[in-house]
Amino acid sequence: MRSDALRNRERLLDVAVALILEVGGEPTRDAIADRAGLGIGTLYRHFPDRQSLLHAVVRHVLERTIAAGEAVVAARAEGMDAIRQYMHAALEHGIGAVNMIHPLLDDTDWPDLRARADALMSELLTRGRSDHRLPDELEVGDIVFATIRFGRPLAIGLAPADDRAIAHRQLDHYLDGLRPNTTATQRREQPPT
Amino acid sequence: MRSDALRNRERLLDVAVALILEVGGEPTRDAIADRAGLGIGTLYRHFPDRQSLLHAVVRHVLERTIAAGEAVVAARAEGMDAIRQYMHAALEHGIGAVNMIHPLLDDTDWPDLRARADALMSELLTRGRSDHRLPDELEVGDIVFATIRFGRPLAIGLAPADDRAIAHRQLDHYLDGLRPNTTATQRREQPPT
Amino acid sequence: MRSDALRNRERLLDVAVALILEVGGEPTRDAIADRAGLGIGTLYRHFPDRQSLLHAVVRHVLERTIAAGEAVVAARAEGMDAIRQYMHAALEHGIGAVNMIHPLLDDTDWPDLRARADALMSELLTRGRSDHRLPDELEVGDIVFATIRFGRPLAIGLAPADDRAIAHRQLDHYLDGLRPNTTATQRREQPPT
Amino acid sequence: MRSDALRNRERLLDVAVALILEVGGEPTRDAIADRAGLGIGTLYRHFPDRQSLLHAVVRHVLERTIAAGEAVVAARAEGMDAIRQYMHAALEHGIGAVNMIHPLLDDTDWPDLRARADALMSELLTRGRSDHRLPDELEVGDIVFATIRFGRPLAIGLAPADDRAIAHRQLDHYLDGLRPNTTATQRREQPPT
DNA sequence: TATGAATGAGTGTTCATTCAT
DNA sequence: CATGAATGAACACTCATTCAT
Numbered sequence: 001m002r003s004d005a006l007r008n009r010e011r012l013l014d015v016a017v018a019l020i021l022e023v024g025g026e027p028t029r030d031a032i033a034d035r036a037g038l039g040i041g042t043l044y045r046h047f048p049d050r051q052s053l054l055h056a057v058v059r060h061v062l063e064r065t066i067a068a069g070e071a072v073v074a075a076r077a078e079g080m081d082a083i084r085q086y087m088h089a090a091l092e093h094g095i096g097a098v099n100m101i102h103p104l105l106d107d108t109d110w111p112d113l114r115a116r117a118d119a120l121m122s123e124l125l126t127r128g129r130s131d132h133r134l135p136d137e138l139e140v141g142d143i144v145f146a147t148i149r150f151g152r153p154l155a156i157g158l159a160p161a162d163d164r165a166i167a168h169r170q171l172d173h174y175l176d177g178l179r180p181n182t183t184a185t186q187r188r189e190q191p192p193t
Numbered sequence: 194m195r196s197d198a199l200r201n202r203e204r205l206l207d208v209a210v211a212l213i214l215e216v217g218g219e220p221t222r223d224a225i226a227d228r229a230g231l232g233i234g235t236l237y238r239h240f241p242d243r244q245s246l247l248h249a250v251v252r253h254v255l256e257r258t259i260a261a262g263e264a265v266v267a268a269r270a271e272g273m274d275a276i277r278q279y280m281h282a283a284l285e286h287g288i289g290a291v292n293m294i295h296p297l298l299d300d301t302d303w304p305d306l307r308a309r310a311d312a313l314m315s316e317l318l319t320r321g322r323s324d325h326r327l328p329d330e331l332e333v334g335d336i337v338f339a340t341i342r343f344g345r346p347l348a349i350g351l352a353p354a355d356d357r358a359i360a361h362r363q364l365d366h367y368l369d370g371l372r373p374n375t376t377a378t379q380r381r382e383q384p385p386t
Numbered sequence: 387m388r389s390d391a392l393r394n395r396e397r398l399l400d401v402a403v404a405l406i407l408e409v410g411g412e413p414t415r416d417a418i419a420d421r422a423g424l425g426i427g428t429l430y431r432h433f434p435d436r437q438s439l440l441h442a443v444v445r446h447v448l449e450r451t452i453a454a455g456e457a458v459v460a461a462r463a464e465g466m467d468a469i470r471q472y473m474h475a476a477l478e479h480g481i482g483a484v485n486m487i488h489p490l491l492d493d494t495d496w497p498d499l500r501a502r503a504d505a506l507m508s509e510l511l512t513r514g515r516s517d518h519r520l521p522d523e524l525e526v527g528d529i530v531f532a533t534i535r536f537g538r539p540l541a542i543g544l545a546p547a548d549d550r551a552i553a554h555r556q557l558d559h560y561l562d563g564l565r566p567n568t569t570a571t572q573r574r575e576q577p578p579t
Numbered sequence: 580m581r582s583d584a585l586r587n588r589e590r591l592l593d594v595a596v597a598l599i600l601e602v603g604g605e606p607t608r609d610a611i612a613d614r615a616g617l618g619i620g621t622l623y624r625h626f627p628d629r630q631s632l633l634h635a636v637v638r639h640v641l642e643r644t645i646a647a648g649e650a651v652v653a654a655r656a657e658g659m660d661a662i663r664q665y666m667h668a669a670l671e672h673g674i675g676a677v678n679m680i681h682p683l684l685d686d687t688d689w690p691d692l693r694a695r696a697d698a699l700m701s702e703l704l705t706r707g708r709s710d711h712r713l714p715d716e717l718e719v720g721d722i723v724f725a726t727i728r729f730g731r732p733l734a735i736g737l738a739p740a741d742d743r744a745i746a747h748r749q750l751d752h753y754l755d756g757l758r759p760n761t762t763a764t765q766r767r768e769q770p771p772t
Numbered sequence: 773t774a775t776g777a778a779t780g781a782g783t784g785t786t787c788a789t790t791c792a793t
Numbered sequence: 794c795a796t797g798a799a800t801g802a803a804c805a806c807t808c809a810t811t812c813a814t
Contacts, residue, residue, distance in 0.1 A: 149345075
């Protein structure tokens with residue numbers, strides 16, 4: 001692939017992520033091409049159909065996010081800090097965009113990423129439990145689903161910087177709540193109708 | 194208004210809320226009318242334009258949610274329990290639909306609801322602080338924005354019951370994290386770029 | 387027919403004529419019923435389908451117009467004055483509404499009105515020629531088509547009073563132009579493409 | 580703009596004018612696109628909303644009409660002939676379409692055309708008065724409003740060729756009636772209610 | 773290869789007409 | 794009889810995708 005074509009491809013993906021987070025859903029193809037400064041035809045040359053672009057965006061974001069998590073592990077962050085650093089990084093890398101456009105990851109797609117993500121999650125959980133700050137009953141889903149939820153834009157129209165600030169603050173509160181011995185607090189017991 | 198027309202109106206609003214939470218955005222008018230078992234023309238008789246339906250949905254949900262919060266206050270729930278009960282109720286009443294379609298509430302619309310909501314939030318915060326479980330620096334936004342975030346569907350395609358179960362669990366973790374003296378935990382300090 | 391029903395019917399026709407002239411085309415059924423202060427169901431009781439209302443409007447206006455013309459004849463107006471009085475009266479009676487909704491009168495409808503109209507036109511032409519103010523080559527169409535044209539509202543948004551004033555002034559100019567011996571004026575000779 | 584796009588745009592405008600004159604009002608967008616042999620999407624690419632197409636039609640027709648009038652002036656037509664030639668040309672250029680869709684010209688739109696039209700009208704009136712065939716009390720409105728009225732289709736369903744023939748004949752009669760000294764004719768004096 | 777014009781299926785909205793109250 | 798709620802076909806408009814330049 002020619003270098004300018006490659007550059008166009010990267011630019012389209014970055015614009016797509018940004019727009020997905022701004023509009024809180026799938027932006028129009030024209031909007032993506034326009035902001036990238038390219039013609040709609042160029043977008044379709046790189047991503048010939050709907051799934052093609054969306055899959056590329058998912059891979060783009062997941063690769064960055066998983067790499068960030070692996071870096072956290074490699075940097076020997078310990079205990080809850082490892083999880084905390086990973087999740088904050090995920091927000092910054094646009095993990096919310098993945099959820100906006102491809103909500104439930106189908107395991108058959110991206111088998112490579114899936115494997116890396118599984119290994120990463122397992123390692124993070126192990127470290128989180130190591131300093132006894134994480135109760136044993138915590139599951140992978142408590143990390144994954146929370147990452148998804150805090151990664152999503154809170155409200156359309158909110159300035160991206162404000163949106164991210166709120167997300168990081170809420171995420172910190174959430175992580176603080178994952179400690180064991182929350183006995184003092186009455187939990188909600190029975191599900192309502 | 195005739196009783197059958199009123200019934201149809203209510204049905205349309207309920208269907209709209211349900212569909213908004215299912216699709217994670219604005220459903221098509223046809224989908225709403227179809228599921229309500231009504232013709233598209235009937236939908237437009239009750240809600241003549243786009244804004245009309247969306248505003249009605251917001252009011253519908255906000256009224257239910259605020260009333261639930263006022264009931265919690267009236268039932269003399271104390272401390273964090275008051276806040277906890279209110280927020281769980283808000284999820285059940287579909288508060289997520291408000292955010293999906295009208296992200297940032299414009300204060301000039303629904304001035305009556307706004308006043309009630311302000312009074313409610315202030316009362317809940319007071320009670321939350323009363324048993325020293327809530328740090329003083331907590332703000333109304335920490336309640337409101339969290340209600341919004343946990344109310345939204347986590348992912349398209351997730352069964353509504355599963356979605357709600359996850360939301361309630363995550364909300365409990367979040368509330369657990371609002372306690373004072375979380376000194377043991379390293380927080381994220383400087384905002385990343 | 388009950389007297390109130392008859393009154394409703396007349397009111398609907400009058401409103402229909404007024405609205406046709408105001409909007410310069412077919413008004414909506416709802417608009418007619420609303421302005422008449424009646425429900426849409428009542429309109430359909432009187433005029434069960436589209437053709438029914440339009441035909442009734444045509445008959446309503448034509449009857450008033452022809453009667454006015456017959457009155458002019460009965461009043462022994464002579465020469466061009468007869469034609470002039472008839473045409474001005476036609477404008478006032480809303481002849482424009484007939485054309486807006488039912489452009490070319492189908493001879494098979496309203497055979498009775500057709501006969502009266504033919505007799506009237508023929509009499510008016512005879513009188514018009516009697517004082518040698520009307521060239522012999524003038525045809526019935528020169529009266530009928532001109533009545534149609536000057537009867538129509540000139541422009542939407544023009545106040546009805548202004549519209550009528552312009553129409554009457556233009557009609558007078560037109561009638562002035564029907565005199566014989568307009569030799570001094572160069573006429574348009576060949577039709578353009 | 581690409582040459583084929585420009586051709587399509589011109590074709591759409593021509594078709595729009597023709598259809599407006601045929602149906603005596605706003606044709607459907609589908610009808611315009613169909614007759615132009617284009618898809619509905621192409622129509623909307625050139626004219627993104629309702630006003631856009633209508634404004635373009637007005638400008639299209641006014642430009643042709645004013646240019647025709649200026650050509651008459653440039654060709655040194657004198658006296659009433661100048662006015663007569665201009666008005667007949669206006670009919671041929673579809674001036675009726677302007678009135679059908681944009682009845683009262685808003686002076687704030689098309690200020691350039693307005694200026695040219697004002698200059699043209701003033702020049703035509705001056706020439707018309709020069710051979711003493713036009714009474715001094717004649718106003719610009721007597722030209723403009725008459726152009727509008729005679730330009731409109733007389734009746735839906737009438738063959739365009741027949742319609743135009745009638746319009747030209749009636750216009751000639753009207754112009755004949757603009758001469759001074761029409762004293763012999765009794766005019767309509769008092770406005771009826 | 774990049775561009776953006778053309779296409780038409782899908783969605784939003786209006787309104788003539790039917791029918792339950 | 795009168796009313797106005799319900800219906801759905803028709804028309805307005807958007808946007809993903811194709812294709813000529």
